[in-house]
Amino acid sequence: MPIDETNQLEGSAGIGSGLDLARLKQILSGAEEDNFLYNGLPIFRKAKQFKSAAWARQVGLYPYFRTISSAQDTEVIINGKKVLMLGSNSYLGLTNHPKIKEAARQAIEKYGTGCAGSRFLNGTLQIHVELEEMLAQLVGKEAALVYSTGFQVNLGVISALVGKGDYVIADKSDHASIVDGCNLCQGEFLRFPHRNMEALEQRLQKIDPDAGKLIVVDGVFSMEGDIIQLPEVCRLAEKYRAAVMVDDAHGIGVLGKNGAGTASHFGLTEKVHLIMGTFSKSLASLGGFIAGDFEIIDYLRHHSRALIFSASMSPANAAAVKAAIEIMLAEPERIARLWYNTQKMKEGLLSLGFDLGNSETPILPVYCRDLLTVLRFCKRLQEEGVFVNPVLPPAVPPGNELIRI
CATH class of the missing domain: 3.40.640.10 (Type I PLP-dependent aspartate aminotransferase-like (Major domain))
Structure with missing residues (x-):
């Protein structure tokens, strides 16, 4: 098909020239239609027709299942590189706490690995x-x-x-x-x-x-x-x-x-x-x-x-929760610190002109309101050493695409 030179992805997203932006947006949004006859089992027709992930991988914008090779902490290792973790749900920073890991080990010793x-x-x-x-x-x-x-x-x-x-x-x-x-x-x-x-x-x-x-x-x-x-x-x-x-x-x-x-x-x-x-x-x-x-x-x-x-x-999981609750109750400053960090980040993002919607909590949605903008932003941030989560339809309505911090 003819390519409009003004309708191509380029720059920091690492996309080569000659890619039709409108077509890519259609594919990534899951709106593509393939007119072919599938000769396999009908139940798997949907799998054969699913191409959005493959296209996103092909153009270097696939944002999911990124492999982390370290503990979930404030910084993690991805592809051998240390990145700042801004996509975790570990609100109180307890996922790598030594007391919690020790509680899990003791539970395994007492109960075994499963039930x-x-x-x-x-x-x-x-x-x-x-x-x-x-x-x-x-x-x-x-x-x-x-x-x-x-x-x-x-x-x-x-x-x-x-x-x-x-x-x-x-x-x-x-x-x-x-x-x-x-x-x-x-x-x-x-x-x-x-x-x-x-x-x-x-x-x-x-x-x-x-x-x-x-x-x-x-x-x-x-x-x-x-x-x-x-x-x-x-x-x-x-x-x-x-x-x-x-x-x-x-x-x-x-x-x-x-x-x-x-x-x-x-x-x-x-x-x-x-x-x-x-x-x-x-x-x-x-x-x-x-x-x-x-x-x-x-x-x-x-x-x-x-x-x-x-x-x-599992016993280890149950023991970890018990230990986490004990720490949360004994160290209320963790929740206070969470809210201090939230306010600091929120003020910084707002001062830079970002749209955070109506957030009232440590979940800070940075609204981009465009699918490809989110994907490119996510990729660029990781290149700069920052991990964030892209949120795309159907998780949010079209037009509400965002990066969640």
Whole structure:
């Protein structure tokens, strides 16, 4: 096809001449159409037609699965080069803490490397029970239940609670695990525009007053960095007899008393029926939990398929979380330092003219609002020794492309 010389990528992105920018943008956005007959198994046609990653690799702009050959710390090693890590979720800087690593080693010595079963059967260890008690106390609930991953928590909790005749209502910017949990359940799934409380009330008004209703929201939204208006959510929930579940993956260790999260931040722990959190961010490990009244948690123990039919969280991971919570509680200056660093970075970025949207937290979205600009920016930053995460559709709507710090 003819190439418009003004429509080519060049310069720091390392793209050779002769590449049609419009075509590349179409491919990278997943909008390409291939008119060919696939002679293999029909189920794999989509894999054969998927070309956006291959094209991005070909032109040197592929931003995913970058291999790190060092511990996740403030600096990491990529391709033999030390780079500043601005893409990590390690809010409190605990992923390489010696006390946490030692706790994990001791757990392996005591329990071995795995549980060889699910929590429901032979996979519940004393360390799991101790961790659940610690988590319940941290977030101010009667009981907690630990899952192997945070994603499983939302899948397992929502699908277990929301059945036929029930409704689940979620913010359109909620995490993908919430969306998948809502799609998996047998109830009706309703969504409202991001942080639009008027729209949330409109959804609630249309539901049978006697129907079961669960409002599920992120406490801190993982792409935008803003905080849900939890007081208004709880007010509407009480008015329309709905339960409230908060995904606090990015709130635990960041907001609230002792890092207890968004409900604590607003003084609404008693009004939030279920608090969900993960361990892969502030708490330096892997897994997730749900906390609430004992009866609700006991129901989930016996009905949450994502828990019952999955292997238990490893002893080392559980021990790491326990140690991380102990350090977080003993060293409150870590959270204070997190907020100091956040404000310092935010002021610097704003002074340079960057658009940070409505972020209120340590998640700082640098809006580029163009797919290729994000990819080129990400590549250039790594060349200069800075690791950042590109955020592209469908993680954000087209036109909201950003770099997340």
